[in-house]
Amino acid sequence: MSLEGVKHVILVLSGKGGVGKSSVTTQMALSLARRGHRVGVLDIDLTGPNIPRMFNVEDKKVTQGARGWIPVPVGTATENGGSICCMSLGFLLRDRGDSVVWRGPKKTAMVRQFMTDVVWGELDYLLIDTPPGTSDEHISLAEQMRTVNPDGAVIVTTPQAISTADVRKEINFCTKVGINILGVVENMSGFVCPHCSECTNVFSSGGGKTMAEQFSVEFFGAVPIDPSFNLMIESQSSEEAPLVEQYGKSKLEPIFKDITEKLVAKVNS
């Protein structure tokens, strides 16, 4: 079984698309790796497998070893032994020139293969970026995900999506499929001005924390919109320092340090 060297498996879920699930997954991976952890990122977001773009490895080829697919390493390992490698449906779709508009059984079969056929080696954390939604199809995908015995899920939401109905829907979804909720991250919570670095609350603020309290779920943190993070992602090149080093300069880094500290404490408690 390819996950036997993996200590913790964490799902990243959201009730709807575009809330920043992939960027939260990416930054949790960067933050954990900067602190010496060996991290794998598995991207099974069939609607938009963005992880290769986030890590600037879109042009990399996935190789097939004797025991399964070999994940793609991202940049170099950090001095304290941290590393990131990733596997994405995006690599295979590109190679096949295939469409993401697959029917249920084909998706389920591919997800099953991804869960079992990637040779991760020794990892401290495997983060799984999942397709957004809570439909019946997601329930069957989540049942697949349960087979890898995850520690639980981090739910990503935005301030606008924070309504009793939405949070209840996501919490019900996890309960229905037997997935433990580790915590909630509120993304796009305010805007960091690129000139003065001041954070303005574009939408309502504090809603995520209140809702998490109401549902007895831990609130991991609020992440503002930071255009410089997008620039950092878009301007990556082979001449630049690896993203894991560059990320040290990001204003979002201390926020994700706090989020991943809570996550690490939770899964090790």
Ligand SMILES: Nc1ncnc2c1ncn2[C@@H]1O[C@H](COP(=O)(O)OP(=O)(O)OP(=O)(O)O)[C@@H](O)[C@H]1O
């Ligand atoms: N806090 C943030 N600051 C700046 N840009 C952000 C932030 N969060 C997300 N983004 C940007 O918003 C866009 C959508 O984010 P992302 O791809 O992570 O969303 P997603 O929830 O994974 O979407 P989908 O579920 O549709 O795949 C990306 O360009 C991403 O870089």
